[in-house]
Amino acid sequence: MDNASDAAIAVVGGGVSGTGVAATLRDTAVEVTLFERAGRVGGRTATRTRNGAVYDYGANYVKNDDERVADLLTSEVSEGLVDIDEPVWTFDADGEISEGRDADDAKWTFESGIETLAGRLADRSDAAVETGAEVVGLARETDEWHVATADGREFGPFDGVVLTPPAPQTGDLLAAADWDHEQSGALVEALRDVPYRTIWSLALSYTFDLDVPYYALVNTDGDHEIGWLSREACKPGHVPDGDLLIVQMAPDWSAERYDADGEAVIEEALPLVADLLDDRLADPEWADHQRWGLALPDDGVDTDLLDAVAEDGLWFAGDWVAGEARAHAALGTGLAAGDRIRERFE
Numbered sequence: 637m638d639n640a641s642d643a644a645i646a647v648v649g650g651g652v653s654g655t656g657v658a659a660t661l662r663d664t665a666v667e668v669t670l671f672e673r674a675g676r677v678g679g680r681t682a683t684r685t686r687n688g689a690v691y692d693y694g695a696n697y698v699k700n701d702d703e704r705v706a707d708l709l710t711s712e713v714s715e716g717l718v719d720i721d722e723p724v725w726t727f728d729a730d731g732e733i734s735e736g737r738d739a740d741d742a743k744w745t746f747e748s749g750i751e752t753l754a755g756r757l758a759d760r761s762d763a764a765v766e767t768g769a770e771v772v773g774l775a776r777e778t779d780e781w782h783v784a785t786a787d788g789r790e791f792g793p794f795d796g797v798v799l800t801p802p803a804p805q806t807g808d809l810l811a812a813a814d815w816d817h818e819q820s821g822a823l824v825e826a827l828r829d830v831p832y833r834t835i836w837s838l839a840l841s842y843t844f845d846l847d848v849p850y851y852a853l854v855n856t857d858g859d860h861e862i863g864w865l866s867r868e869a870c871k872p873g874h875v876p877d878g879d880l881l882i883v884q885m886a887p888d889w890s891a892e893r894y895d896a897d898g899e900a901v902i903e904e905a906l907p908l909v910a911d912l913l914d915d916r917l918a919d920p921e922w923a924d925h926q927r928w929g930l931a932l933p934d935d936g937v938d939t940d941l942l943d944a945v946a947e948d949g950l951w952f953a954g955d956w957v958a959g960e961a962r963a964h965a966a967l968g969t970g971l972a973a974g975d976r977i978r979e980r981f982e
């Protein structure tokens with residue numbers, strides 16, 4: 637591209653990876669339009685509020701395992717950033733709880749919830765953010781990309797597209813795209829093949845405090861019906877009174893109930909929670925639920941395949957690009973994709 641000011645990029649997906657791409661391209665000559673299917677950005681870093689409580693029902697916290705991401709969180713987007721002091725303990729198939737294995741130096745979220753991160757990144761960018769805009773069509777004509785959304789709108793031309801939905805959804809978008817590359821078939825197959833874990837995530841609110849010394853319990857042998865249980869009350873600003881548990885059911889248990897009604901899932905899970913921790917937990921004040929069908933990728937995609945199509949102005953970001961199902965890893969790939977695009981067009 638001769639004239640850098642003409643460069644325009646479409647980012648599909650407004651999770652931390654997509655908003656990370658947009659934030660990296662701030663103050664550059666690259667114009668970004670970000671398309672997010674949902675009504676707001678955040679993706680799997682997701683927060684709800686109810687009865688004065690704030691709760692993170694997807695990702696629980698962000699780790700400081702990536703130096704660049706940690707620097708970003710503690711400087712440019714740090715307002716309201718909180719670190720969870722209490723540790724993560726473990727439990728086994730028999731419900732035996734043990735101290736230890738809190739391997740994370742930092743466990744970051746925000747007073748206003750983890751979703752704040754993507755919102756801040758989007759706000760920091762110069763991107764035009766289209767929420768409620770599901771991308772359903774991609775077409776490449778004479779070196780330019782065109783994007784169609786489910787509500788019948790057409791956008792473009794763009795010099796490049798960054799795809800950040802979970803790998804199988806990205807594969808479906810490319811399979812339907814009007815685009816041809818010698819690697820396109822192999823790429824679509826690889827994307828659709830990435831295995832994902834399903835997780836039913838439950839939020840259970842109680843009027844009383846749970847008097848325990850830990851923030852969370854993780855099942856380490858993978859043989860319990862519950863995979864993870866944590867206390868939002870340990871996050872400053874989240875729970876004004878009592879406690880609010882986030883319970884993530886084990887992937888196999890969740891997959892077996894993929895089509896179940898959320899209320900029925902809660903009813904089935906409550907005795908398991910009570911049995912693990914405290915009989916009083918069988919009777920929450922209120923409860924909420926979310927099924928994450930594509931919760932956590934168990935694998936990545938051969939990066940050579942991803943790199944091969946960059947010549948056509950196609951880039952990727954997301955936890956599956958990193959091969960690590962973590963928010964900091966997803967954001968790291970977004971920042972890296974932004975760098976590559978900046979290098980290409982400046």
Ligand SMILES: Cc1cc2nc3c(=O)[nH]c(=O)nc-3n(C[C@H](O)[C@H](O)[C@H](O)COP(=O)(O)OP(=O)(O)OC[C@H]3O[C@@H](n4cnc5c(N)ncnc54)[C@H](O)[C@@H]3O)c2cc1C
Nearest residue numbers: 649651652653673679680694695696771801954955962963
């Ligand atoms: C239950 C659960 C617990 C987790 N716990 C943790 C944790 O404690 N710590 C941690 O670090 N990570 C955790 N994770 C993982 C973490 O949430 C993800 O790794 C990270 O959020 C992925 O970000 P992303 O931007 O790659 O993808 P996403 O957040 O999935 O973003 C992709 C976005 O693309 C949008 N989209 C999809 N298709 C389209 C389309 N066609 N058009 C427009 N938009 C589209 C989606 O709506 C979504 O907003 C957890 C995840 C889950 C589900």
